[in-house]
Amino acid sequence: MKTYLYLLLMVAGICAAPHMSSITELLTLLQQMRESMNLRIETPDDINDVNCISTVFEGIEQLKTNAAMKKFSEFFWKFERLKQSLTPSLGREEKCxxxxxxxxxxxxxxxTFIRKAxxxxxxx
Structure with missing residues:
Protein backbone atom coordinates (compact mmCIF):
# COMPACT_ATOMS: atom_id res chain seq x y z
CA MET A 1 0.00 0.00 0.00
CA LYS A 2 2.86 2.40 0.83
CA THR A 3 4.48 1.68 -2.53
CA TYR A 4 1.22 2.40 -4.34
CA LEU A 5 0.79 5.69 -2.45
CA TYR A 6 4.39 6.68 -3.18
CA LEU A 7 3.95 5.97 -6.90
CA LEU A 8 0.69 7.91 -6.97
CA LEU A 9 2.34 10.94 -5.32
CA MET A 10 5.31 10.70 -7.68
CA VAL A 11 3.01 10.68 -10.74
CA ALA A 12 1.06 13.64 -9.35
CA GLY A 13 4.32 15.55 -8.87
CA ILE A 14 5.44 14.81 -12.41
CA CYS A 15 2.08 15.97 -13.79
CA ALA A 16 2.18 19.19 -11.74
CA ALA A 17 5.79 20.07 -12.64
CA PRO A 18 5.13 21.29 -16.23
CA HIS A 19 2.26 23.43 -14.97
CA MET A 20 4.42 25.08 -12.30
CA SER A 21 7.17 25.65 -14.86
CA SER A 22 4.62 27.39 -17.07
CA ILE A 23 3.57 29.60 -14.15
CA THR A 24 7.20 30.57 -13.50
CA GLU A 25 7.69 31.44 -17.16
CA LEU A 26 4.48 33.51 -17.13
CA LEU A 27 5.67 35.50 -14.12
CA THR A 28 9.11 36.11 -15.68
CA LEU A 29 7.57 37.36 -18.92
CA LEU A 30 5.13 39.52 -16.99
CA GLN A 31 8.00 41.22 -15.16
CA GLN A 32 9.65 42.03 -18.49
CA MET A 33 6.35 43.40 -19.80
CA ARG A 34 5.87 45.64 -16.77
CA GLU A 35 9.13 47.35 -17.54
CA SER A 36 8.06 48.35 -21.05
CA MET A 37 4.46 49.61 -20.66
CA ASN A 38 2.78 53.01 -20.40
CA LEU A 39 -0.96 52.31 -20.62
CA ARG A 40 -4.05 52.62 -18.39
CA ILE A 41 -6.12 49.46 -17.91
CA GLU A 42 -9.37 48.76 -16.07
CA THR A 43 -8.11 47.06 -12.90
CA PRO A 44 -10.17 45.28 -10.22
CA ASP A 45 -10.07 46.99 -6.83
CA ASP A 46 -9.82 43.56 -5.21
CA ILE A 47 -7.85 41.01 -7.24
CA ASN A 48 -9.10 38.29 -4.86
CA ASP A 49 -12.72 38.93 -5.86
CA VAL A 50 -13.86 36.01 -8.03
CA ASN A 51 -16.36 38.36 -9.67
CA CYS A 52 -13.44 40.19 -11.30
CA ILE A 53 -11.86 37.34 -13.27
CA SER A 54 -13.41 38.46 -16.56
CA THR A 55 -12.09 41.99 -15.91
CA VAL A 56 -8.60 40.52 -15.61
CA PHE A 57 -9.11 38.65 -18.90
CA GLU A 58 -10.29 41.87 -20.59
CA GLY A 59 -7.19 43.69 -19.32
CA ILE A 60 -5.00 40.97 -20.81
CA GLU A 61 -6.78 41.40 -24.15
CA GLN A 62 -6.11 45.14 -23.99
CA LEU A 63 -2.42 44.45 -23.38
CA LYS A 64 -2.34 41.92 -26.21
CA THR A 65 -3.55 44.51 -28.74
CA ASN A 66 -0.90 47.05 -27.74
CA ALA A 67 1.90 47.27 -30.33
CA ALA A 68 4.61 47.33 -27.64
CA MET A 69 3.44 43.91 -26.47
CA LYS A 70 3.99 42.05 -29.77
CA LYS A 71 7.36 40.78 -28.55
CA PHE A 72 5.62 39.12 -25.59
CA SER A 73 3.43 36.82 -27.67
CA GLU A 74 4.75 33.85 -25.70
CA PHE A 75 3.23 35.30 -22.50
CA PHE A 76 -0.19 35.69 -24.14
CA TRP A 77 -0.03 32.16 -25.52
CA LYS A 78 0.84 30.73 -22.10
CA PHE A 79 -1.79 32.87 -20.36
CA GLU A 80 -4.42 31.64 -22.82
CA ARG A 81 -3.67 28.08 -21.68
CA LEU A 82 -4.07 29.16 -18.03
CA LYS A 83 -7.28 31.00 -18.91
CA GLN A 84 -8.71 27.84 -20.48
CA SER A 85 -8.07 25.93 -17.27
CA LEU A 86 -9.78 28.65 -15.20
CA THR A 87 -12.78 29.27 -17.44
CA PRO A 88 -14.75 26.10 -16.50
CA SER A 89 -14.61 27.11 -12.82
CA LEU A 90 -16.19 30.50 -13.51
CA GLY A 91 -19.73 30.89 -12.40
CA ARG A 92 -22.08 33.77 -12.99
CA GLU A 93 -20.20 36.94 -12.16
CA GLU A 94 -21.59 39.72 -10.04
CA LYS A 95 -20.49 43.36 -9.97
CA CYS A 96 -16.75 44.00 -9.96
CA THR A 112 -1.00 37.99 -7.62
CA PHE A 113 -3.83 36.58 -9.74
CA ILE A 114 -1.54 34.09 -11.53
CA ARG A 115 0.05 32.93 -8.28
CA LYS A 116 -3.35 32.37 -6.65
CA ALA A 117 -4.61 30.55 -9.76
Missing part, protein backbone atom coordinates in the same frame (compact mmCIF):
# COMPACT_ATOMS: atom_id res chain seq x y z
CA UNK A 97 -15.45 47.33 -8.66
CA UNK A 98 -12.71 48.61 -10.96
CA UNK A 99 -10.59 51.65 -11.62
CA UNK A 100 -8.40 52.63 -14.57
CA UNK A 101 -4.83 52.26 -13.37
CA UNK A 102 -1.43 52.13 -14.99
CA UNK A 103 -0.42 48.96 -16.77
CA UNK A 104 2.29 48.52 -14.14
CA UNK A 105 -0.31 48.37 -11.35
CA UNK A 106 -2.50 46.03 -13.44
CA UNK A 107 0.45 43.73 -14.06
CA UNK A 108 1.37 43.75 -10.38
CA UNK A 109 -2.17 42.60 -9.61
CA UNK A 110 -1.90 40.07 -12.41
CA UNK A 111 1.15 38.51 -10.72
CA UNK A 118 -1.54 28.31 -9.62
CA UNK A 119 -2.23 27.52 -5.95
CA UNK A 120 -5.87 26.73 -6.69
CA UNK A 121 -4.97 24.40 -9.54
CA UNK A 122 -2.26 22.70 -7.46
CA UNK A 123 -4.83 21.98 -4.73
CA UNK A 124 -7.37 20.60 -7.21
Missing amino acids: DTERKSATVFMGNLV ALRSARA
Whole structure:
Protein backbone atom coordinates (compact mmCIF):
# COMPACT_ATOMS: atom_id res chain seq x y z
CA MET A 1 0.00 0.00 0.00
CA LYS A 2 2.86 2.40 0.83
CA THR A 3 4.48 1.68 -2.53
CA TYR A 4 1.22 2.40 -4.34
CA LEU A 5 0.79 5.69 -2.45
CA TYR A 6 4.39 6.68 -3.18
CA LEU A 7 3.95 5.97 -6.90
CA LEU A 8 0.69 7.91 -6.97
CA LEU A 9 2.34 10.94 -5.32
CA MET A 10 5.31 10.70 -7.68
CA VAL A 11 3.01 10.68 -10.74
CA ALA A 12 1.06 13.64 -9.35
CA GLY A 13 4.32 15.55 -8.87
CA ILE A 14 5.44 14.81 -12.41
CA CYS A 15 2.08 15.97 -13.79
CA ALA A 16 2.18 19.19 -11.74
CA ALA A 17 5.79 20.07 -12.64
CA PRO A 18 5.13 21.29 -16.23
CA HIS A 19 2.26 23.43 -14.97
CA MET A 20 4.42 25.08 -12.30
CA SER A 21 7.17 25.65 -14.86
CA SER A 22 4.62 27.39 -17.07
CA ILE A 23 3.57 29.60 -14.15
CA THR A 24 7.20 30.57 -13.50
CA GLU A 25 7.69 31.44 -17.16
CA LEU A 26 4.48 33.51 -17.13
CA LEU A 27 5.67 35.50 -14.12
CA THR A 28 9.11 36.11 -15.68
CA LEU A 29 7.57 37.36 -18.92
CA LEU A 30 5.13 39.52 -16.99
CA GLN A 31 8.00 41.22 -15.16
CA GLN A 32 9.65 42.03 -18.49
CA MET A 33 6.35 43.40 -19.80
CA ARG A 34 5.87 45.64 -16.77
CA GLU A 35 9.13 47.35 -17.54
CA SER A 36 8.06 48.35 -21.05
CA MET A 37 4.46 49.61 -20.66
CA ASN A 38 2.78 53.01 -20.40
CA LEU A 39 -0.96 52.31 -20.62
CA ARG A 40 -4.05 52.62 -18.39
CA ILE A 41 -6.12 49.46 -17.91
CA GLU A 42 -9.37 48.76 -16.07
CA THR A 43 -8.11 47.06 -12.90
CA PRO A 44 -10.17 45.28 -10.22
CA ASP A 45 -10.07 46.99 -6.83
CA ASP A 46 -9.82 43.56 -5.21
CA ILE A 47 -7.85 41.01 -7.24
CA ASN A 48 -9.10 38.29 -4.86
CA ASP A 49 -12.72 38.93 -5.86
CA VAL A 50 -13.86 36.01 -8.03
CA ASN A 51 -16.36 38.36 -9.67
CA CYS A 52 -13.44 40.19 -11.30
CA ILE A 53 -11.86 37.34 -13.27
CA SER A 54 -13.41 38.46 -16.56
CA THR A 55 -12.09 41.99 -15.91
CA VAL A 56 -8.60 40.52 -15.61
CA PHE A 57 -9.11 38.65 -18.90
CA GLU A 58 -10.29 41.87 -20.59
CA GLY A 59 -7.19 43.69 -19.32
CA ILE A 60 -5.00 40.97 -20.81
CA GLU A 61 -6.78 41.40 -24.15
CA GLN A 62 -6.11 45.14 -23.99
CA LEU A 63 -2.42 44.45 -23.38
CA LYS A 64 -2.34 41.92 -26.21
CA THR A 65 -3.55 44.51 -28.74
CA ASN A 66 -0.90 47.05 -27.74
CA ALA A 67 1.90 47.27 -30.33
CA ALA A 68 4.61 47.33 -27.64
CA MET A 69 3.44 43.91 -26.47
CA LYS A 70 3.99 42.05 -29.77
CA LYS A 71 7.36 40.78 -28.55
CA PHE A 72 5.62 39.12 -25.59
CA SER A 73 3.43 36.82 -27.67
CA GLU A 74 4.75 33.85 -25.70
CA PHE A 75 3.23 35.30 -22.50
CA PHE A 76 -0.19 35.69 -24.14
CA TRP A 77 -0.03 32.16 -25.52
CA LYS A 78 0.84 30.73 -22.10
CA PHE A 79 -1.79 32.87 -20.36
CA GLU A 80 -4.42 31.64 -22.82
CA ARG A 81 -3.67 28.08 -21.68
CA LEU A 82 -4.07 29.16 -18.03
CA LYS A 83 -7.28 31.00 -18.91
CA GLN A 84 -8.71 27.84 -20.48
CA SER A 85 -8.07 25.93 -17.27
CA LEU A 86 -9.78 28.65 -15.20
CA THR A 87 -12.78 29.27 -17.44
CA PRO A 88 -14.75 26.10 -16.50
CA SER A 89 -14.61 27.11 -12.82
CA LEU A 90 -16.19 30.50 -13.51
CA GLY A 91 -19.73 30.89 -12.40
CA ARG A 92 -22.08 33.77 -12.99
CA GLU A 93 -20.20 36.94 -12.16
CA GLU A 94 -21.59 39.72 -10.04
CA LYS A 95 -20.49 43.36 -9.97
CA CYS A 96 -16.75 44.00 -9.96
CA ASP A 97 -15.45 47.33 -8.66
CA THR A 98 -12.71 48.61 -10.96
CA GLU A 99 -10.59 51.65 -11.62
CA ARG A 100 -8.40 52.63 -14.57
CA LYS A 101 -4.83 52.26 -13.37
CA SER A 102 -1.43 52.13 -14.99
CA ALA A 103 -0.42 48.96 -16.77
CA THR A 104 2.29 48.52 -14.14
CA VAL A 105 -0.31 48.37 -11.35
CA PHE A 106 -2.50 46.03 -13.44
CA MET A 107 0.45 43.73 -14.06
CA GLY A 108 1.37 43.75 -10.38
CA ASN A 109 -2.17 42.60 -9.61
CA LEU A 110 -1.90 40.07 -12.41
CA VAL A 111 1.15 38.51 -10.72
CA THR A 112 -1.00 37.99 -7.62
CA PHE A 113 -3.83 36.58 -9.74
CA ILE A 114 -1.54 34.09 -11.53
CA ARG A 115 0.05 32.93 -8.28
CA LYS A 116 -3.35 32.37 -6.65
CA ALA A 117 -4.61 30.55 -9.76
CA ALA A 118 -1.54 28.31 -9.62
CA LEU A 119 -2.23 27.52 -5.95
CA ARG A 120 -5.87 26.73 -6.69
CA SER A 121 -4.97 24.40 -9.54
CA ALA A 122 -2.26 22.70 -7.46
CA ARG A 123 -4.83 21.98 -4.73
CA ALA A 124 -7.37 20.60 -7.21
